[in-house]
Amino acid sequence: MTGAPPSPPADLVIVERFIEATRDSGYKSTPSAVAELVDNALDAGAARVHVRVAADHDDPDLPLTLSVQDDGHGMTPEVMQRALGFGGSTRFNQRGGLGRYGMGLPNSSVSQARRVTLYSWVEGGPVRRTWLDVDEVATGGVRAVPAPAEAQLPPQAPEPRGASGTLVVWTRCDRLDNKRPRTIARKLMIFLGRVYRHFIWRGVELLVNDERVVPVDPLYLAEDSRTQGGRPFGEPLEVELAATSGGSGVVTVRFTELPVARWHSLDNKEKRRRGVPGGAGISVVRGDREIDYGWLFVKKRKENYDDWWRCEVRFDPILDEHFGITHTKQQIRPSAELLEAVEFNMDAMAKMLNGRVRRAYLKAKGAGAPKKLPPSAPPPTNQAERGDAQGVTWEPLRPNSQIQYERTTNVTVSELRRATTKASSEAQHESERRIIERFVRSLFADLGLGLQ
Ligand SMILES: Nc1ncnc2c1ncn2[C@@H]1O[C@H](COP(=O)(O)OP(=O)(O)OP(=O)(O)O)[C@@H](O)[C@H]1O
Ligand SMILES: [Mg+2]
Helix, strand or coil: CCCCCCCCCCCCCCHHHHHHHHCCCCCCCHHHHHHHHHHHHHHCCCCEEEEEEEECCCCCCCCEEEEEEECCCCCCHHHHHHHCCCCCCCCCCCCCCCCCCCCHHHHHHHHHEEEEEEEEECCCCCCEEEEEEHHHHHCCCCCCCCCCEECCCCCCCCCCCCCCEEEEEEEEECCCCCCCHHHHHHHHHHHHHHHCHHHHHCCCEEEECCEECCCCCCCCCCCCCCCCCCEEEEEEEEEEEECCCCCEEEEEEEEEECCHHHHCCCCHHHHHHCCCCCCCCEEEEECCEEEEEECCCCCCCCCHHHHHEEEEEEECHHHHHHHCCCCCCCCCCCCHHHHHHHHHHHHHHHHHHHHHHHHHHHHHHCCCCCCCCCCCCCCCCCCCCCCCECCECECCCCCCCEEEECCCEEEEHHHHHHHHHHHHHHCCCHHHHHHHHHHHHHHHHHCCCCEC
16 A cells, blocks of 8 residues: 555546547548448438549638438437447347447548538437537537537538438548549449449449439349359359357359450450459358458469459358457458358458469460360279269379379379279268369369360
């Protein structure tokens, strides 16, 4: 006991500094910050969400404004006030919708703008307005969200007011990715088209500067998509995982390949227009919303050939802990258990698809196409001898025929057959075995070896 007087309680958060510090909270881009507002609109049951970006603010140094208006259920004054506070969620840790942290609205807003104004109206009520201003908070003058007061919708509103809804306006935008509204709008179109493709297909109307956002299907399968021309590769892979909170959820993985033979000779501009170069990646979708896109779950190094196949990993929000969702919802950090469940298969698929693209390229260019083997010997009568392993049936080949595979390894047919049968029998999961079998089938088919 020193007898020293107890020190006075200190604030847990020094608001003036926190607001500046949190501006760096790490959205990958302006579109990913805007997505937080779209998430909120969709969680509020909106059928139409309109994003507007323009250089129409009277501050000559920071003229850009960005607004998002929705026709969702709107907010009461109490909810509005809470909504602009950090941590003010009405759905903390719920999994039914998109939001769950109570950070998205204020965090994304201050990451792009010095001021955010919130307008909202519930059915039968007036439009009310409140705001959060970085400078007012940082100078120590304001420590709470002002009480919402009745107001008119501002000129930035992209739509006339409906029965209920919300409008969020970012002004004095000092951190948008680009200076030209047209550039920002173009990027938003593509990004939102991909992130919310499943919502748009379900009938949600999403607009940027009066233009409808067209879905972007990274699998190149959907008819209603900017990107088309792919075809599915193999059956979808389904893995059920136990959720940490009890119960279980399903992860579904789908692969597609792009038409190398038809598209390889397009000029670079056209290939870029179709999103091929640099487009390699795996789209991770939580519920209906894409939360990450990148070189994920695959150990092999990324090569240019990998631009020619695509993959979607879709999971149930109950599995959030396995995917390691962060509060900005734009990145995942897979758990060891999730990796164990899918990495082997996905890596094998990635290698297989890479090999197929490589061979399709060589074939299409007419150079170095894989050699065909001489005609095979008559089929043996004994089923075991035919190599009918694990459902894969291949035509008998001469045991010592040489296969030139990817020009790096010389293996004999029987070596290849032995290796794949062994790998197949050692596979720990049914899905692993299916992958190996698919690999063998595709390899043999590509080499023109007459596998059925
Ligand atoms: N467009 C909107 N329409 C209706 N209510 C909204 C809207 N935007 C925000 N809200 C309300 O404000 C609260 C805070 O929104 P915020 O985005 O900060 O957090 P959240 O969506 O709950 O969680 P997350 O941090 O995961 O986004 C929401 O829980 C919701 O009640
Ligand atoms: Mg939110």
